[in-house]
Every structure is written in C-alpha cells, then in structure tokens.
Amino acid sequence: MSENIYVGVDLGGTAIKVGICNEEGQLLQTYEGPTETSKGVEAVINNIEKYVRHIVEESPYSWDQLAGVGAGFAGFTNIREGIIIFAPNVGFKDVPIRAILEERFGKPVKIDNDANVAALGEAWSGAGRGVDNCVCFTLGTGVGGGIIINGRIYQGFGGMAGELGHITVVPDLEAIQCGCGKMGCLETVSSATGIIRMAKDAVARGDRTSLALADSITAKEVFDAAKAGDEVAMRIVNRAAYYLGKSMSSVAAVLNPEVFIIGGGVSKAGDFLFDEIRSVFQKLTPEPLQRGVRIVAAELGNDAGIVGAAGLHLRS
C-alpha cells in the first residue's frame, strides 16, 4: 500500500475523535479517546498527539504514508495562521495549534471550524459526493453552515462565510433576539434551542399540548409529539421548517447551489421535517433557481467532522 493517507481530528469538549481517510475521502479507521479538557491545554494537545499516533500505529499504514493532519473544532479560528482564537468547550484561547502539531508530527497540519469541516466531509464523500457546489446547514444547539464552491470550503473575506444561522429571516413582529445580539436570526427558530424555546413558550402560555406533561423538553420530544399528531408541536416543527426553507430560498438566489445538505441532531427528524422544508423552498423560490436543485440529509453523521478535517489538505 503506497497510497497517501490523511488523519482527521474532531476536537470536542468531551471526546477527541480521529480517523484515517484515503485520498478519495473514504474513512478507513476511527479511534476515540477523552479530551480531558479539565487538565488544561497542554494535556489536550498531548491527547491529540497520542490518539493520532495510536491510530496510525494500529493501522496497516506507515507513518511515512501520512501526508497531513487536519483538525476541526467549535469556535473561532485564524485559518491562515493556524491559530485557535477561541474554542470555549475545550478551553483554548489563542493557541497556535498548527505550529505546535506540525512540530510534534513533522507533517503539514490544517485547521478549520466544525461547521466548515462537516460541510467539507459531506461534500467530499457524503451527500455532496461528486457535486461542485453545495451548501450545508448543521442543525444542532445552534445553526451552523458551510459553503462549498468548486469542491472546496469557501471562507469569505474575514473567514466568516457560511454563518447561515445568522441570516435574518423572522419578521420583526415575531422576532426574538439571537445570541449574536441581532433580532430574527434563523438560529432563533430552527435550532434545537429555538425549537425547545418555542415549546416552552407554548406550555407556559397554556396551549393544549402533550408537551405540557414532560419534565424537560427536548427537540426530539417536540418532533415525536408532532408525528403523533400534537397540533402545537406540529406548528413548532412547521415554523422551524418554514424558516429553514425560506433561508434556503435566499441562499439559492445568491449561490444557486446544486445541493442543500442538512445535518446535525435536529435533521434526524427525517422526512417529516424534510418534506416541509422542500415544500416551503418550492413555494418561495423562482423556478429557474430550483431547477434540478436537491435538498438532502447528511450521510456521514458524526463522522463528517473527521472526514472533512482529513480533507482539509486536498479540499481547502
């Protein structure tokens, strides 16, 4: 086996996941260990090194075949300089991670944020395989996004392209404030947090819903209640879907991508959510902008971050 391999690192607050990809974006092997954030930055970096060395040693590939290491994480980053500016869930602040890891591995290292690497993973070997231009929405605690143009992550002027959760989409009269300080961002209605908030509001104002019986409400419970015919829950799901479809319509007018990929925990609601999003997108988008355009579910699940991080060397 003389082919090159790439290791992707998904640096999370609880676990560090690593994986080996070949040049076609196939994920060949994975390994995972604790982050140990509480032990400090040095310990976390030692763990990254340990897990990366471990997975290559346990693999049929030699260290010489390792052509590069990529890492993704939640937070702000200076991609050009390879510095993690702020990654709260691993406690990193102004850490020149690229230089540190290149020194330790003797290999080229690239970094990017979690939404971008997840988008790249899907574009490279997931739902966007073989597609030049796609746009990914990741629906989790917030709404993340990644823009893939000509197969590569598009960063924009200040590295802030793809902040799709902060498209202003809710009309003033029903807008609430987003974590970013602005009113009416997509994230306020179509994230797990937004869905839970709408459910709690409905319960608090006495709407008749099965959600009122729950101790604490999760987004999954709202979807389950909606599937079971609970009208309040259905209204909430439809609202989350409506603003996603509306945002995609705006994105289509700007970028006319071939595929919209939706991933993240909330996307697991499945056809119930996707049918509604597709129907809104169709209703709000001029026909030439939706011709041949697909809205699909992400395929790689939690592995998208590892695959995309590995792909940073070939696709960024």
Add this chain to the structure above:
Amino acid sequence: MSENIYVGVDLGGTAIKVGICNEEGQLLQTYEGPTETSKGVEAVINNIEKYVRHIVEESPYSWDQLAGVGAGFAGFTNIREGIIIFAPNVGFKDVPIRAILEERFGKPVKIDNDANVAALGEAWSGAGRGVDNCVCFTLGTGVGGGIIINGRIYQGFGGMAGELGHITVVPDLEAIQCGCGKMGCLETVSSATGIIRMAKDAVARGDRTSLALADSITAKEVFDAAKAGDEVAMRIVNRAAYYLGKSMSSVAAVLNPEVFIIGGGVSKAGDFLFDEIRSVFQKLTPEPLQRGVRIVAAELGNDAGIVGAAGLHLRS
C-alpha cells in the same frame, strides 16, 4: 505595442457599445452604434461585427493583438454552449452567438448576462479593483446581481447565481407579487419600478406629497422630493434602502464578501441612499460579518458592461 487587447460588447436594445481593454482592465477606447433590432437577428449580428472591426481599425492596435471578444446582454444564456436563450430587448431566441462570432472574427468569444458582466467590470477595474470577493447589486428597472469569487464570476449550478433581486425579503403582510411570480422579492421594493409603484400607491391613496403634482413619476423625482424634505418620498426611499440593507445582511451571512458594490440608475441617488443602506446593514448584521466590509458605489457607470465583457476572457 505588442500587448494583447480584448474587445467588450454591450448589446442593448437601442445601442451596441463596444470598447477596447488592455490586460489590466483599462478601457482604452469606446465606440457605439445603433442596434437596429427591428431589422432582425442577422442585422444585429452584422452590426456587432461592423462595430467591433471598426473600433479595432480606428485604434493603434492591430487585429492580431485582439485576443478575444466578449459580449454581455440582458436575458438568459447558456454560457457553456455560448447560446443566447432569450434576450427580449434585442429579439434573440436560441441564437448560438458564440459560434457565429467566432466564425466571423476568427477569435475566441465569450458571453454572459448584463448583471454578471457589469459585476465583473467593477471587480476588475472599478470599485472592486484588487478585491478577491465582492457582490454587486445593479438597481435599474429590476434588481440584478453578480457574485465575484476569487476575482471571477461565480455562476452556480444552473448559471443562476447572483439573482439578488429575488431574495425574499419583504414580510408576508406587506409583500406584493414580483414579476418572477413569487411574493416579497427585493426587486418589488428596491428597483426603479418598485420605487415608482410605491410613489403611485401613495399618491393614489391621497398621502400628502409633492409627488401628487407630477404628471408621471420617475425614481429620480422620488429621490429629489425626498432630498427636499417630502416625508412621503423619504419613507419610500428609506423602505427601498431598508430592504437593500437587509438583503446585504443575508448575503453577508452566506458569503462574507469584502465589498458590496451598488450600481445602476437608482444608485445615482448618492449618499442619501447609501447612508441609509449602511446604517441598516450595520443594524442587522452580526459584528464579525461586517468587520472591514465596505458598501460602495459602482465607479464605471455605463462602461461596466463593456469592461466586464472584455474581461470574460481573463476572469471567467
């Protein structure tokens, strides 16, 4: 003079404008003649050939230095095949213009729509000079757009990227139907047509405004009345500016461009309009997405189309 030159053609319903550019995007010479649309497709093509040959003959450059001809026009086009699918104002339908002109000139020919070539012209040697990523809004009868990424026109999957006039931006309760069939498009409020419609509506419902005295209302008259302190006109201008700023905020969340360029007849309203757009953009856009981002007026005026068409060979 051994340098290469490029001729750009701006094919309009009334006039065909042609110009010579050097490789740096400098417009060296222009010429213009009637389109003669009424005489039919063949006559129009003959005129294009005549004006292009004429401007090169009258120039200090030789025909051998001509490295390519580019043409822009209002309508739908298949860029890959070089076919004008539909250009109503010159009466072209399914005309394989690239093949025809390449045969006549013995030179490579490229085509694109007017909004894209205007955007490219500004990016190459106008307000976006030296900038990698910019987004242009052209405010005329409609609202056109062009997306420049890494200095080149970004086409999208179906060649429909940059249809910025069809971003859904007006809330349902005050939305009217756009020419594209959808409700609430930017074009319904921020084009000359939209501004005139809002003014006529105001007059029709008896709002107290100096515009009621005009025989027919133009966008310029609305701006002039607003500058003179007419409150109804100011409200209309602010509304046009508000939805432009709001659309830019959405585009910023998607693409994080360095510069927004606003051109077209309506943009001549100047600071009065721009100040309002900038203020709305600031209010609606998360801070990291506006850091260092500029909103500026187009610089090339009516020449943007010629320059951008010439640039198709170097920048598309």
